[in-house]
Amino acid sequence: MSTGNMNLTLKVWRQKNSKDQGRLVDYKVSDISPDMSFLEMFDVLNEQLISKGEEPIVFDHDCREGICGMCSMFINGRPHGPKQGITTCQLHMRSFKDGDTIVVEPWRAQAFPVIKDLSVDRSSFDRIIAAGGFISVNTGSAQDANNIPIPKQDADAAFEAAACIGCGACVATCKNASAMLFVSAKISQLAHLPQGQPERYRRVQSMVAQMDAEGFGNCTNTGACEAECPKGISLENIALMNRDYYSAKFLKEEEIH
Amino acid sequence: MSNSGKAFSSSIGKKLVMGITGLFLILYLIIHCFLNSLIFVNDGGLTFNEGAHFMATNWLIRAMEVVLFLGFIVHIVQSARLTIENRAARPVKYAYNDGNANSKWYSRSMGLLGTILLIFLIVHLSNFWVVSRFTGIPTTDANGHDDLYAVMKLTFQNVWIVILYVLAMVSLAYHLLHGFPSAFQTMGWNHKKYTPIIKKVGFWYSIIIPLIFALMPIAVYAGLI
């Protein structure tokens, strides 16, 4: 698959397992096409390693079209690399120059332990969702779409929050490894809809409690998450989560926890 | 109330404490700045000493002084705690992290700026507060009030003190540049129409207040007052 003319030096984090210390290892790749995606460039590197009898680099990926949130990689000091509003699978080699040195590290957070190389365990996100990021309804045939009227602004806000793909770039880039942007998106997508109301204040408390229990840091409003989020999730969601949390804790009567 | 005991120890609750104490200190700075600006009144410090006398003797102000100290202590202790927790949230650091690509340096350096301010605060309190409350001001002015003005003029003859004060005010400006709008976001007030206004007010507040403060030691040292 040598179709181009870019030659690059990669410094890639290699780590055998969660216990291993890990270190950056230098690799050279040549004849890389500028039209390749970053992950395809890694495929070329891995082919190279396999043919040399070395162990290929483990990295997460699935859809390779920016919708699943699996791909990660902290590239040259930024999650998902130098561009804004895209995931690593949507990053192309034309964003780099021939001869560049590229540093590739895994997401780093206490709550995202490295499984191997560039792959981290993001199940802490799943546990936060399981703590309250749902609505309890009996399944059955779907009701008519217009049964429940929803103001357009609310529908739009819910959809914008629902664009979060759970990639964890917000945590990766935050100096505090805080998960506030992710959690607030999951809270906000339901808080804006009528179906989310019955469990609204229970949800915000349980999800925040789970977030804290997972060992994510505390938000200091640097805004790095919003700047790096591939889906443009806004800090407005964090403000909404804060408001809901305060009203749950200070204004609501019912015993929730 | 639904178990609000836990509210303040949660991540959001801790932010709230930082935000509320921060806003309280921001309000206090306005009063402090106004009173100190009386040194610019060209009457040999009589008006300034008058103000200082009022602050030192009014019982309401003395009560507020206790609240103020509490505000400082809570803000500082809480920030130390948050810093330790936030460091622990990323035990292995990045080999290369391009922080400037997505956030302002001063937003990421609130701890450092705050530490400079804490050092300043200790020096500042020992320069003036300890003197006026405990060790005593040696002279009185024409009105018979303690001559705090004279103490100030003497203190700011020391170039190192002047440098420390000016540096601290630069730190304060950056600390406020992040802290002012951040406090509102933490309180949950993020609004398409009002947030830009908050940011604008915050920006000018963060420039003007520290600037006025910084002009005081500079003006004294330069012999302008």
Ligand code: SF4
């Ligand atoms: S908020 Fe953005 S950066 Fe964070 S997990 Fe969701 S999509 Fe990824």
Ligand code: FES
């Ligand atoms: S692989 Fe699915 S978003 Fe990148």
